[in-house]
Amino acid sequence: xxxxxxxxxxxxxxxKERMSKYQDEFLERLTAIEVDAHWFxxxxxxFAASFLFYYLxxxxxxxxxxxIVIPIILVLCISLVEYRRLxxxxxxxxxxxxRNYEKNRPASYLYFGFxxxxxxxxxxxxxxxxxxxxxxxxxxIIGETRYYLGKKKAYFIxxxxxxxxxxxxxxxxxxxxxxxxxxxxxxxALVGEARKLRFIDDDFMIQxxxxxxxxxxxxxxxxxxxxxxPPKIILPI
Amino acid sequence: xxxxxxxxxxxxxxxxxxLELWFAxxxxxxxxxxxxxxxxxxxxxxxxxGSSAYDGELLLSMLILIGNIFFDIPFxxxxxxLKGKQ
Numbered sequence: 001x002x003x004x005x006x007x008x009x010x011x012x013x014x015x016k017e018r019m020s021k022y023q024d025e026f027l028e029r030l031t032a033i034e035v036d037a038h039w040f041x042x043x044x045x046x047f048a049a050s051f052l053f054y055y056l057x058x059x060x061x062x063x064x065x066x067x068i069v070i071p072i073i074l075v076l077c078i079s080l081v082e083y084r085r086l087x088x089x090x091x092x093x094x095x096x097x098x099r100n101y102e103k104n105r106p107a108s109y110l111y112f113g114f115x116x117x118x119x120x121x122x123x124x125x126x127x128x129x130x131x132x133x134x135x136x137x138x139x140x141i142i143g144e145t146r147y148y149l150g151k152k153k154a155y156f157i158x159x160x161x162x163x164x165x166x167x168x169x170x171x172x173x174x175x176x177x178x179x180x181x182x183x184x185x186x187x188x189a190l191v192g193e194a195r196k197l198r199f200i201d202d203d204f205m206i207q208x209x210x211x212x213x214x215x216x217x218x219x220x221x222x223x224x225x226x227x228x229x230p231p232k233i234i235l236p237i
Numbered sequence: 238x239x240x241x242x243x244x245x246x247x248x249x250x251x252x253x254x255x256l257e258l259w260f261a262x263x264x265x266x267x268x269x270x271x272x273x274x275x276x277x278x279x280x281x282x283x284x285x286x287g288s289s290a291y292d293g294e295l296l297l298s299m300l301i302l303i304g305n306i307f308f309d310i311p312f313x314x315x316x317x318x319l320k321g322k323q
Contacts, residue, residue: 023245027245030258031248033258033316034316035261036312036316038315039308040257040260042311042312043261043264043265043305043308043312044260044264045308046304046305046308046309047267047305049268049300049301049304049305050271050301052271052275052297052301056274056275056278095256096255096256096257096260097257133300136304137300140308168293168296168297168300169293232293233293233294233296233297234275234293234297235278235290235294
């Protein structure tokens with residue numbers, strides 16, 4: 001039967017059946033997709049480098065308040081989700097990519113988010129940016145290279161990757177500032193990553209340890225009336 | 238028809254609970270968008286006006302882009318492999 005000969009009702013019915021068939025096929029295909037938890041965790045880390053967008057946000061009285069309130073609300077929300085998961089209200093299985101040891105303690109993404117918010121609110125961007133980059137890239141790079149090259153070589157590579165992040169963030173500083181600051185920062189990031197603590201995740205330590213070390217260096221130099229911070233590398237829109 | 242509809246609803250409910258499926262595109266696309274924004278900022282405010290104050294944004298955009306692509310490729314491959322096995 002030609003389409004022109006069909007009644008409007010038949011055409012509608014055929015279209016509906018076809019749509020239904022396509023929908024079933026699409027759902028079937030979606031169900032068949034499986035995501036690898038290992039690479040999912042790695043990509044979650046590298047995704048965090050996008051948080052640097054925060055420093056592009058414009059400045060202003062209202063905007064500055066929003067820049068404080070929104071990150072705090074977000075961390076409180078994920079804290080609530082984690083609290084509910086740990087209390088057993090939310091099923092652990094629903095949280096894709098969690099490690100076994102995270103079953104009975106807050107998951108690493110909460111530590112990660114908490115550290116990022118602390119960096120945003122209490123540290124200058126010159127210190128915060130390389131620390132966030134270390135958590136975003138050094139951590140997964142060490143994780144991957146450890147698998148192929150062993151622990152020592154992985155940490156060695158991790159140190160130089162972190163050093164690179166501090167060098168590019170402080171590239172406008174004087175060389176006598178740039179080199180020691182980069183070495184201190186990279187060492188802090190490496191120790192933060194390598195030293196495993198029972199209750200504090202390495203995603204928190206890899207960011208906070210270099211940040212605190214550099215903050216002390218910065219404060220000590222200010223006490224001697226020396227200003228080591230280079231100009232900001234991200235300027236608001 | 239009724240049974241088929243309820244089956245379909247059940248599949249959709251299960252898919253909605255698989256957070257990784259909804260997060261995966263976000264994890265891949267957002268860093269690329271952010272790096273492009275940094276790049277545009279550098280180009281419009283730094284490169285065209287000859288200001289070196291925005292060079293840091295160029296460095297960061299490249300870093301975010303290359304770093305993410307470096308890990309995105311094995312991630313996308315892993316999805317395909319698992320899909321292929323099925």
